[in-house]
Amino acid sequence: MTDFPESHRDLLDAQFATLATLGRDGIPQLTEVWFLHENGELKLSLNTSRMKTKNLRRRPECSLFVLDVENPYRYIDVRGRARLEPDDDYQFARRVGAKYGGADLRDHDAPSDSRVIVTIEPTNVFAVNMGG
């Protein structure tokens, strides 16, 4: 159950997703994030100074949740582990920015910050449609 079902494929190109990471106390921490569906994978560009990135370095267990904002009874939750890779030259960040009207992700970063590519490696894909 790690494939994205056809019925929810549109959500993979939505504008926003909710990322769940685990804090030091083991409590889930949710934040709203930009993301990119690329080569069949769900990926994020995260600033290494952010708490969610530190959480993922400590504990890769995570979940990326995409809600159909037109119908909140329909959503997909991609559960698994995060793989982190450096994006020192912001190549990947630029591809994310392209999805968001050419946004420059550096605008959100301090000069000394760096970014990582976060790829969700699913162990379970949970797709729901309860009508509505």
Add this chain to the structure above:
Amino acid sequence: MTDFPESHRDLLDAQFATLATLGRDGIPQLTEVWFLHENGELKLSLNTSRMKTKNLRRRPECSLFVLDVENPYRYIDVRGRARLEPDDDYQFARRVGAKYGGADLRDHDAPSDSRVIVTIEPTNVFAVNMGG
């Protein structure tokens, strides 16, 4: 930081929230839920047969996230632990149903099912407004 900030109070009366629980494998599991803001607390009515309820019984660490669907750059994440209490007579379930146009939560349950009142006991309230 366990108070609900005035700037995000409206979200406590939103229609939907995202509940994060932890699976047996320690991976966060997110589902969209109805909820009720009552006496200054955030509460859910959950069917005991559901995975999320089993998760909370095993590990109470959880998070309830409410997104401003009009502006996804604004949200509140209530992080903490869940307190579970029986709701065998569906008294609390009825109060939740009243928020949702008088919905009868029994319609979602099998005759042998039971419900619990889930109250989020916050250890941290994370309120974000990045404009948008």
